[in-house]
Amino acid sequence: MKQFALLLAMSGSLFLAQAQEIKEDFVPSSKNQPQQEYPQVNSQGYARFRIVAPAADSVRVSLGLGGQGGTKLEKNAEGVWMGTTAGPMDEGFHYYHINIDGGTFNDPGAKNYYGSVRWESGIEIPAHDQDFYALKDVPHGHVSQVLFPSPSTETSRRAFVYTPPGYYANPSKRYPVLYLQHGWGEDETAWSNQGHANLIMDNLIADKKIEPFIIVMTYGMTNEIKFGSGFRNFSFEPFETVLVKELIPYVDSHFRTIADQPHRAMAGLSMGGMETKNITLANPEVFSHYGLLSGGTYSVEDVTANKDKIKLIFLSCGSKERPDGVKNAAIALKEAGFNAVSYVSEGTAHEFQTWRRSLLEMAPLLFKK
Amino acid sequence: MKQFALLLAMSGSLFLAQAQEIKEDFVPSSKNQPQQEYPQVNSQGYARFRIVAPAADSVRVSLGLGGQGGTKLEKNAEGVWMGTTAGPMDEGFHYYHINIDGGTFNDPGAKNYYGSVRWESGIEIPAHDQDFYALKDVPHGHVSQVLFPSPSTETSRRAFVYTPPGYYANPSKRYPVLYLQHGWGEDETAWSNQGHANLIMDNLIADKKIEPFIIVMTYGMTNEIKFGSGFRNFSFEPFETVLVKELIPYVDSHFRTIADQPHRAMAGLSMGGMETKNITLANPEVFSHYGLLSGGTYSVEDVTANKDKIKLIFLSCGSKERPDGVKNAAIALKEAGFNAVSYVSEGTAHEFQTWRRSLLEMAPLLFKK
Numbered sequence: 055m056k057q058f059a060l061l062l063a064m065s066g067s068l069f070l071a072q073a074q075e076i077k078e079d080f081v082p083s084s085k086n087q088p089q090q091e092y093p094q095v096n097s098q099g100y101a102r103f104r105i106v107a108p109a110a111d112s113v114r115v116s117l118g119l120g121g122q123g124g125t126k127l128e129k130n131a132e133g134v135w136m137g138t139t140a141g142p143m144d145e146g147f148h149y150y151h152i153n154i155d156g157g158t159f160n161d162p163g164a165k166n167y168y169g170s171v172r173w174e175s176g177i178e179i180p181a182h183d184q185d186f187y188a189l190k191d192v193p194h195g196h197v198s199q200v201l202f203p204s205p206s207t208e209t210s211r212r213a214f215v216y217t218p219p220g221y222y223a224n225p226s227k228r229y230p231v232l233y234l235q236h237g238w239g240e241d242e243t244a245w246s247n248q249g250h251a252n253l254i255m256d257n258l259i260a261d262k263k264i265e266p267f268i269i270v271m272t273y274g275m276t277n278e279i280k281f282g283s284g285f286r287n288f289s290f291e292p293f294e295t296v297l298v299k300e301l302i303p304y305v306d307s308h309f310r311t312i313a314d315q316p317h318r319a320m321a322g323l324s325m326g327g328m329e330t331k332n333i334t335l336a337n338p339e340v341f342s343h344y345g346l347l348s349g350g351t352y353s354v355e356d357v358t359a360n361k362d363k364i365k366l367i368f369l370s371c372g373s374k375e376r377p378d379g380v381k382n383a384a385i386a387l388k389e390a391g392f393n394a395v396s397y398v399s400e401g402t403a404h405e406f407q408t409w410r411r412s413l414l415e416m417a418p419l420l421f422k423k
Numbered sequence: 424m425k426q427f428a429l430l431l432a433m434s435g436s437l438f439l440a441q442a443q444e445i446k447e448d449f450v451p452s453s454k455n456q457p458q459q460e461y462p463q464v465n466s467q468g469y470a471r472f473r474i475v476a477p478a479a480d481s482v483r484v485s486l487g488l489g490g491q492g493g494t495k496l497e498k499n500a501e502g503v504w505m506g507t508t509a510g511p512m513d514e515g516f517h518y519y520h521i522n523i524d525g526g527t528f529n530d531p532g533a534k535n536y537y538g539s540v541r542w543e544s545g546i547e548i549p550a551h552d553q554d555f556y557a558l559k560d561v562p563h564g565h566v567s568q569v570l571f572p573s574p575s576t577e578t579s580r581r582a583f584v585y586t587p588p589g590y591y592a593n594p595s596k597r598y599p600v601l602y603l604q605h606g607w608g609e610d611e612t613a614w615s616n617q618g619h620a621n622l623i624m625d626n627l628i629a630d631k632k633i634e635p636f637i638i639v640m641t642y643g644m645t646n647e648i649k650f651g652s653g654f655r656n657f658s659f660e661p662f663e664t665v666l667v668k669e670l671i672p673y674v675d676s677h678f679r680t681i682a683d684q685p686h687r688a689m690a691g692l693s694m695g696g697m698e699t700k701n702i703t704l705a706n707p708e709v710f711s712h713y714g715l716l717s718g719g720t721y722s723v724e725d726v727t728a729n730k731d732k733i734k735l736i737f738l739s740c741g742s743k744e745r746p747d748g749v750k751n752a753a754i755a756l757k758e759a760g761f762n763a764v765s766y767v768s769e770g771t772a773h774e775f776q777t778w779r780r781s782l783l784e785m786a787p788l789l790f791k792k
């Protein structure tokens with residue numbers, strides 16, 4: 055728990071200390087609502103905001119000065135609030151919100167993404183490697199919303215299932231499955247909406263870098279904890295029941311899966327990594343490939359008892375997190391004879407660019423013959 | 424165009440004129456974000472809002488006094504803005520937003536729904552007949568996001584495809600298809616998110632009231648028009664090309680459809696009805712069942728030339744719209760020998776409760792042997 059709390063605390067956006075001339079090549083963020091010109095981003099990673107609230111006394115954006123109050127907007131002669139971050143942001147996706155006269159609201163220009171137990175505004179700082187999650191003219195898989203029966207929680211629960219291109223054209227082919235979890239305060243929409251997991255897969259498959267597999271994403275905070283109450287009251291067991299006893303049987307009976315342990319992986323980001331660790335260790339007959347993305351590590355002691363059942367341990371984080379932790383854990387696991395791989399996303403923190411890249415690195419390692 | 428503009432103008436929320444004691448049985452709206460207590464609704468249809476913005480001078484909600492400035496909130500002793508609509512709202516779903524010190528924002532308590540060319544806040548006034556779109560313990564179909572190639576617009580476009588329960592279990596069965604369009608300012612998410620089309624179908628199928636069919640929903644404002652510029656620059660042809668030349672072939676090659684005119688329907692709400700009328704009349708070899716939901720009517724002259732190809736004409740609207748228009752049109756069509764049906768949703772206006780009920784009424788009439 056302690057390690058995870060520390061990772062969360064480090065997840066703010068950092069930027070260069072030196073002064074820099076701001077290039078006036080701002081364009082609308084790719085995460086904007088249709089027809090919205092603001093927020094904007096420039097080629098250096100600065101973000102510029104524009105909020106209309108002529109009678110407001112104070113408008114702030116939560117981004118741009120991690121921990122120091124964000125970016126304060128100034129009212130211009132037309133009564134419109136404008137402001138630019140004090141420095142470049144990290145590449146990739148960031149959640150944010152606006153504070154107007156003491157209240158928390160979303161930016162009307164941006165689309166919303168579920169994080170921090172609320173639908174937050176999102177902005178995208180163009181990344182040098184954004185091509186790997188771009189929408190391209192390649193065959194696209196489908197992302198299906200399913201509602202599966204969950205007797206343990208007495209409702210139908212939602213999951214999203216990515217089926218790769220070719221799923222329809224090859225009606226007798228069966229596929230391995232990756233169960234992929236979001237982080238704290240996010241939900242089952244995160245890996246598609248913020249993570250572009252479907253586009254990452256479509257592009258990897260088009261480039262013949264992986265054998266196609268299915269991805270299943272569902273909500274991992276089964277026993278919801280109240281915002282601000284921390285993890286004290288959080289328990290993995292209710293989610294373990296939903297995942298192992300309810301969702302997996304549903305997926306295996308409604309999609310053409312290879313329904314055995316060697317062809318089933320589990321991975322998760324941040325809190326989803328903690329869940330992955332707990333659930334994989336408790337269910338060695340269910341999963342064979344494990345991935346923790348900014349979500350801790352396995353020690354050799356954790357996994358020794360099930361050594362012959364584990365085909366891959368993938369550990370990753372951003373270079374602005376604690377890369378030595380995942381590197382050293384992977385080294386120790388390799389020395390103990392495990393197929394362990396570590397990956398560090400250069401120049402990123404506890405944010406989605408780290409996890410997009412982690413999926414890109416992990417996917418080709420899964421379900422190797 | 425004129426008729427449609429008039430329908431839009433009538434689409435505000437109306438409520439009872441007489442004074443009424445407000446029952447203090449308010450509960451959170453079913454469209455709230457997780458863990459959010461406000462907005463609330465009571466058993467009479469009143470809505471109550473709570474906005475935190477202690478330093479704001481003015482907070483208004485766009486709902487509650489259609490056309491007269493909405494509901495003005497008052498700041499209480501704790502610095503929190505509260506207010507209740509001056510009367511009961513119509514049953515069902517309503518879009519709304521908040522005006523804070525002259526700016527337009529969403530209610531942080533509510534989930535967002537795409538309408539009016541922006542992601543708006545949504546609230547649900549419990550309806551006496553809400554059971555037909557409730558999430559129940561019945562088999563659920565899937566709603567799949569597909570990205571289909573669109574050479575005419577030089578991109579991959581998004582559609583959602585509802586496949587009924589049993590689709591996987593019966594791998595040789597083929598299904599008829601309804602192409603179902605949203606209204607102006609909405610998008611391909613509307614029929615699932617606001618309309619609960621998937622739940623309406625799941626419940627109808629569980630009750631054995633219909634033979635299962637597929638529903639396809641895509642974005643109909645292919646040549647996007649700028650907000651506020653009206654319909655002057657809107658043309659149906661680009662969407663017709665996407666739908667008929669690109670989406671239908673994709674669906675027929677990626678889902679188990681019965682790919683012929685007798686098993687293909689098109690319907691739409693509001694502007695989607697106008698599109699349906701234009702596209703069905705221009706493509707009599709493509710669609711056999713037509714539905715206009717608060718979206719105009721067909722005259723006998725419109726359809727006489729293709730009388731033998733048309734299996735159903737369904738016309739509907741809310742009782743607070745212009746019900747005589749759809750009733751009289753259906754009577755004239757019936758007299759001319761068409762299978763025409765009109766439906767009027769009692770007590771609703773140009774809003775989603777009208778269209779949920781219209782789908783409920785129309786679905787059992789489609790694809791009858």
